[in-house]
Amino acid sequence: MNFKAIFKENPLPATMLLFCTLLVCTFLFLILGEIFSKGLSALSWSFIFDAPKNGMTKGGILPAIVGTLLLTLITTLASLPIGIACAIYLSEYAKNNTTTQIIRAAIRNLAGVPSIIYGLFGLALFVQGLQLGTSILSAGLTLGLLSLPYIITTTEEALKTVPQSMREGALALGATQFETIRDIVLPASIPGIATGVILSLSRAAGETAPILFTGAAFYVTGLPGNLFQEFMALPYHLYMLTTQHQSIATVRPLAYGTAAVLIILVFMLNIVAFMIRNKFRKQLK
Amino acid sequence: MVQAALVKTKPVIEISDLNLYFGEKQVLKNIQLTIPQKMVTAMIGPSGCGKSTLLRTLNRLHDLSPDARITGKVTIDGQDIFHKNTLVNKLRKKVGMVFQKPNPFPKSIYDNVAYGLQINGFPKDKIPQMVEESLRKSYIFDEVKDKLQEPATRLSGGQQQRLCIARTIAVKPEIILMDEPCSALDPLSTLKIEELILELKNDYTIVIVTHNMQQAARVSDFTAFMYLGELIEFDETHKIFNNPEKQLTENYIKGHFG
Amino acid sequence: MNNRLRVRIDKVFKVVFRIAGFACIAILVSIFMMLLYNTVAFFSQIKPLDFITDTQWNPSRHFGLLPLLASTLLVTLGAMAIAIPLGIGTALFISEYATGFVKNMLKPAVEMLSAIPSVVIGFLGIVVISPGISNLFGLSNGLNALNGAILLAIMALPTIITVAEDAIHAVPMTVKEASYGLGATKWATVKNIVLPAAYPGIIAAIMLGMGRAIGETMTVLMATGNSLAFPTGFFSSIRTITATIAIEMGEVPFQTTHYYGLFALALILFLITMAVNVLAERMVNRIRKFQ
Numbered sequence: 032m033n034f035k036a037i038f039k040e041n042p043l044p045a046t047m048l049l050f051c052t053l054l055v056c057t058f059l060f061l062i063l064g065e066i067f068s069k070g071l072s073a074l075s076w077s078f079i080f081d082a083p084k085n086g087m088t089k090g091g092i093l094p095a096i097v098g099t100l101l102l103t104l105i106t107t108l109a110s111l112p113i114g115i116a117c118a119i120y121l122s123e124y125a126k127n128n129t130t131t132q133i134i135r136a137a138i139r140n141l142a143g144v145p146s147i148i149y150g151l152f153g154l155a156l157f158v159q160g161l162q163l164g165t166s167i168l169s170a171g172l173t174l175g176l177l178s179l180p181y182i183i184t185t186t187e188e189a190l191k192t193v194p195q196s197m198r199e200g201a202l203a204l205g206a207t208q209f210e211t212i213r214d215i216v217l218p219a220s221i222p223g224i225a226t227g228v229i230l231s232l233s234r235a236a237g238e239t240a241p242i243l244f245t246g247a248a249f250y251v252t253g254l255p256g257n258l259f260q261e262f263m264a265l266p267y268h269l270y271m272l273t274t275q276h277q278s279i280a281t282v283r284p285l286a287y288g289t290a291a292v293l294i295i296l297v298f299m300l301n302i303v304a305f306m307i308r309n310k311f312r313k314q315l316k
Numbered sequence: 317m318v319q320a321a322l323v324k325t326k327p328v329i330e331i332s333d334l335n336l337y338f339g340e341k342q343v344l345k346n347i348q349l350t351i352p353q354k355m356v357t358a359m360i361g362p363s364g365c366g367k368s369t370l371l372r373t374l375n376r377l378h379d380l381s382p383d384a385r386i387t388g389k390v391t392i393d394g395q396d397i398f399h400k401n402t403l404v405n406k407l408r409k410k411v412g413m414v415f416q417k418p419n420p421f422p423k424s425i426y427d428n429v430a431y432g433l434q435i436n437g438f439p440k441d442k443i444p445q446m447v448e449e450s451l452r453k454s455y456i457f458d459e460v461k462d463k464l465q466e467p468a469t470r471l472s473g474g475q476q477q478r479l480c481i482a483r484t485i486a487v488k489p490e491i492i493l494m495d496e497p498c499s500a501l502d503p504l505s506t507l508k509i510e511e512l513i514l515e516l517k518n519d520y521t522i523v524i525v526t527h528n529m530q531q532a533a534r535v536s537d538f539t540a541f542m543y544l545g546e547l548i549e550f551d552e553t554h555k556i557f558n559n560p561e562k563q564l565t566e567n568y569i570k571g572h573f574g
Numbered sequence: 575m576n577n578r579l580r581v582r583i584d585k586v587f588k589v590v591f592r593i594a595g596f597a598c599i600a601i602l603v604s605i606f607m608m609l610l611y612n613t614v615a616f617f618s619q620i621k622p623l624d625f626i627t628d629t630q631w632n633p634s635r636h637f638g639l640l641p642l643l644a645s646t647l648l649v650t651l652g653a654m655a656i657a658i659p660l661g662i663g664t665a666l667f668i669s670e671y672a673t674g675f676v677k678n679m680l681k682p683a684v685e686m687l688s689a690i691p692s693v694v695i696g697f698l699g700i701v702v703i704s705p706g707i708s709n710l711f712g713l714s715n716g717l718n719a720l721n722g723a724i725l726l727a728i729m730a731l732p733t734i735i736t737v738a739e740d741a742i743h744a745v746p747m748t749v750k751e752a753s754y755g756l757g758a759t760k761w762a763t764v765k766n767i768v769l770p771a772a773y774p775g776i777i778a779a780i781m782l783g784m785g786r787a788i789g790e791t792m793t794v795l796m797a798t799g800n801s802l803a804f805p806t807g808f809f810s811s812i813r814t815i816t817a818t819i820a821i822e823m824g825e826v827p828f829q830t831t832h833y834y835g836l837f838a839l840a841l842i843l844f845l846i847t848m849a850v851n852v853l854a855e856r857m858v859n860r861i862r863k864f865q
Binding site for chain 3: 403
């Protein structure tokens, strides 16, 4: 039954549901339309490859782009080993007992912890506790914690798609369980893991609240030189340009440009993840 | 009777008082069985009788299922396989297994066979030669020799199963367990595997689970008939099929149930 | 490599993986302990009763939770009033009404919406929604609770749509066919069969969306005006718990009453979101049992 037939049968509810959907789509197009119609004109090579100039009223956002990329890299390095190890534990080793249920409940709750609380935790643990200071390292580690539950969940799902017969085949040849995971299970689930990891990183790249007090800076001269420096990041830069800058109206075009770059970056990561997922699905068939 | 037949052979697997439970459910009941060396022993019985479960006990694959509980004793070459000092990966290298559905690794044909050799520490320079040897012994070399680097999943089901046999014999096991190896294959592929089994028994002890009685009759020297988790009868194959001692065995052989 | 070494490596990694598993519990517990520790320090200086009853948050003297909590609840409820009907309506449309191409386009559209960073949505609140509100209602300033509610609704929508759609999709085809077989229309089937069957999942969707809205920081920080006054309605400028932490933590001196007070706020936030998520999970478990 297609929509026309359903509509004829009972027009009012069909119209209402269609209206809801159209409104949701409107939100999306409003955001994209607004940002790209005004943001793309601000984009230029110099906007992307220059540092801010004249109190950020001119110039580009290179330090913020590099900062965000570097931050994402640190986040990956921080969250990937623990996340994958934890997923391996849950998928390959954990028995279905109370302890395992507690671990799973903890992961679900971590996924629900507000990002600003991760910011506080990062401040207390990395900035103050471990004396890393407000730095790109502290911020990256904080975002690493934030990404952990997503990475664990998606990795576990990917590991679960590897048929049990593969594991049995390797074990039957005399492989230890670790060798089975290393040589058979992990290689077979890499596309799935990559998809999940990239998606969670795209989320981390757009996060602002956790880096507010852990290392993001209003303005830094030059590119980040070492892990213990404060840094500029795209989302924080957008926040600053929109609400904290002394001449907000003047820098509005720069804010649009920054928002456009941020969205493009996030969408690019999503598209890469999407392509890996599609390719993987075709391979399975 | 069976004692008389076994006298001429050398026992390699000895199972005594074996019970296996999945949670509350008892799947194997007090199994006593001696499996002779370099012979083909078939296990037959209706589905759910525990024949595959018994097979998987012999290389301790039940270690993977957390709710499986085992009592009793199984020795292979006189060694207790459940003893705490038994290294399970060493046991599994010695007791290879071919599964119901062909399960080649998502790797190349060559790597599928080489993998077991690599992890078990065979000398690197000998591996290519050993891979070829195993492929030849499994009568698949001629079909794959020009495409060793292609993914194994591109082979047909029958070829995949022979590749899995090649992969198993490559690591030089003493015993090969086969869990209904032909059930997913067409008749022609089945015939090839059966020929291969008859060839392999010169070098290996083979235990094969099958639901196909003709297959058991064709390839095996000894046959164990199982029913509802119990070993009903074990004897030379021709005896089981022509002159069984138990009524239950006779009923099954004649196709009265199962 | 000899076998003993292989077995030892195997054992070592088994322990490593298990430690990683337990690390998740450790992280959650440490977050909670960190909040609790600082909150206890706060309550050694400010009476818990004052924290709960004081109607002012003015960190030189007054540490009243109420205006911030009221602000948080106000925007969240506003957001839910928008997002629940829209989200469930959209989920129903995608799952039951849309077919073919339209269906295949809607799912990525929802994914795109969920991928947009919150700071961008906050930016939209400033440049689009705020002028819109002030024009429409003749206000001097559109940075208020209504603006925050709209933005939080946008933030919560993808969660609500995705989870609700999963729940609706999980209603077995056979059940629906039985209803059509009796001559029921699409809408009658949706209303009488699909919605009741998917009910726990839809509640879970709402709870998860709400958890997301309560904990959201950047959009409310940017678009609600950040006024410390007690909110009086949707046109009030407000300041939520999350926004207060975001604004003040950057400037507060280390280990002062004010510093500890922000952790106390965070603990309240943590407990609320946790409760909401646990409730959502209960609902999801109920569907699993149902299936």
